[in-house]
Amino acid sequence: MSSQKALFLLERLGKFGLGTNTIPEPAPGELLVEIRATALNPVDWKIQDHDFEGIIQEYPAILGTDSAGVVAKVGEGVTRFAVGDRVMHQGFFTTRMATFQQYTTVPEQLAAKIPPNLTFDEACTIPLTMATAAIGLYNKHIEPNGGCELSPPWEEGGRGKYAGQPFFVTGGSSSLGQHVIQFAKLSGFSPIITTASPRHEAALKALGATHVVDRATPPTELPALARRLAGAPVLVAFDAISSRDTQNVCYDVLARGGQVVLALPSEIEKGKLTPEKRVVEVFGNVHVPAQTPVGISLYRKVTELVANGDIKPNNVEVLPNGLLGIPDGLNRLKEGKVSLAKLVARPQETP
Ligand SMILES: NC(=O)c1ccc[n+]([C@@H]2O[C@H](COP(=O)([O-])OP(=O)(O)OC[C@H]3O[C@@H](n4cnc5c(N)ncnc54)[C@H](OP(=O)(O)O)[C@@H]3O)[C@@H](O)[C@H]2O)c1
Known part of the structure; x- marks a missing residue:
């Protein structure tokens, strides 16, 4: 069996080190993907730093859950992909499915062909955060990792369904x-x-924001300002930062009967919690069984959504030295030194 280079987190709360992992065989229905680009996410440094949510069960472990690459082999019964196709997909925290290595596997239902308008580097910026947004907004109400159960815009009748309703993120x-x-x-x-930050206003308006409020606005003033700009009760909010302050701001902006999605465990003040406002703590991974149906539904449409610009990639900064560039990149993410960009490593360029 042939082997590949992989970046291992050597032990719990330990260091990263380059090693080798067996190149897995794709199981029935799976693709083996030669990873050309993988993106770094905060969860990767959080696992190393404080064993975030106990996600990793066994060490040494391979992290990384964003991939773009080329189909190297297909498992039995695969119908939608062929060897040589350019694909993008989310990974998972197992040695067969993680993406800080040169090859990984993914079920074909949870992969999408990369349209010609995107590079591998751009495509790998999309899967994890797209999934987190999609699951938080459109997945069913399932405890503990459900969603707001809105109608997905990529399905029949979903696009534009909430016209005229305000949204706060x-x-x-x-x-x-x-x-x-x-x-x-x-x-x-x-x-x-x-x-x-005000310097991001043009970029965020190009994505669809109508109002960009300075993030330095005191949390005591922000809810009233946001409600004024909303002009109507805010029934859906999303906290894409999820510090204690931003969670409490979101909760205060929300009207009774509303739902707020948190990207991290709730730190909303106990005294203000009311059953009339629903709090969703999202776990943004399409490989979790309760979330796979929304993932499959989304992945049927990802190629089209990306090709026509409905979903755009993040700005890319490619790190040097393939997988070996990842630990320094994770430190920069931890220090909050990455702004409106995604750090990307190219595993095949590992020295
Ligand atoms: N639950 C899940 O499954 C899940 C999935 C994905 C992410 N997350 C969590 O969601 C958070 C965001 O992840 P990410 O990958 O999207 O992060 P990211 O891209 O690395 O975030 C960096 C950006 O956030 C901005 N920012 C930081 N603090 C802010 C604040 N208080 N108000 C407004 N903007 C702020 C920074 O703004 P400047 O440019 O102004 O510095 C920077 O542009 C992380 O805590 C992550 O762990 C959770």
Whole structure:
């Protein structure tokens, strides 16, 4: 069996190190993907730093859950893809499905062909944060990782369905925020109010935001300002940052009967919680069984949505030295030094 280079988190809360992993055989219905580009996400440094949510069960572990590459082999029964196709997909935290390595596997139902208008580097910026936005807004109410159960805009009758209803999202310039804005626009929400550094205003308006409020606005003033700009009760909000402050701001912006999606576990003040406002803590991965149906439905349409510009990639910064560039990149993410961009590594360029 042939082997590949992989970046291992060597032990719990330990260091990263380059090693080798067996190139897996695709199971029936799966693709083996030669990864040309993989994106870094905050969850990757959080796992190393504090064993985030106990996601990793076994060490040494391979992280990384965003991939774009070429189909190298297809499993039995695969019908939608052939060897040589350019594909993008989300990974999972197992040695067969993680993406900080040169080859990975994915079920064909959860992969999409990359349209010609996107490079591998651009395509790999999309899967994880697109999934998180989509699951949070459109998945069913399933505890503990459900969604708001809105009608998906990529399905019959969903596009524009919420026309005229206001939407509030914190952190529009984050990778997640950018996808939330784009889905809110496809769903018809208007106005779409977000918080960000003023220098990002033009970029976020190009994605669909109608109002960009300075992220430095004090949390005590933000809810009233957002409600004024909304002009009608806000029934859907998304906290793409999910600090204690942004969570409480979102909750305060929300009207009774509304739903707010949090990207991290709730830190909303207990005293203000009411059953009349629903809090959704999203886990943005399409490989979790309760979320796979919405993922399959979305992945049927991803190629089209990306080709026609309904879903746009993030700005890309390619890291040097393939997989070996990842640890420094994760430190930069941890230090908050990445702004309106996604850090991308090319595993095949690992020295
Ligand atoms: N639950 C899930 O499954 C899931 C999935 C994805 C992400 N997340 C979480 O969601 C958060 C965002 O992830 P990401 O990958 O989208 O991050 P990211 O792209 O690395 O976020 C960086 C951006 O966020 C902006 N930002 C930081 N703090 C802000 C604040 N208080 N208000 C407004 N903007 C702010 C920064 O703005 P400047 O440019 O002004 O510095 C920067 O542009 C992370 O905590 C991540 O762990 C959770």
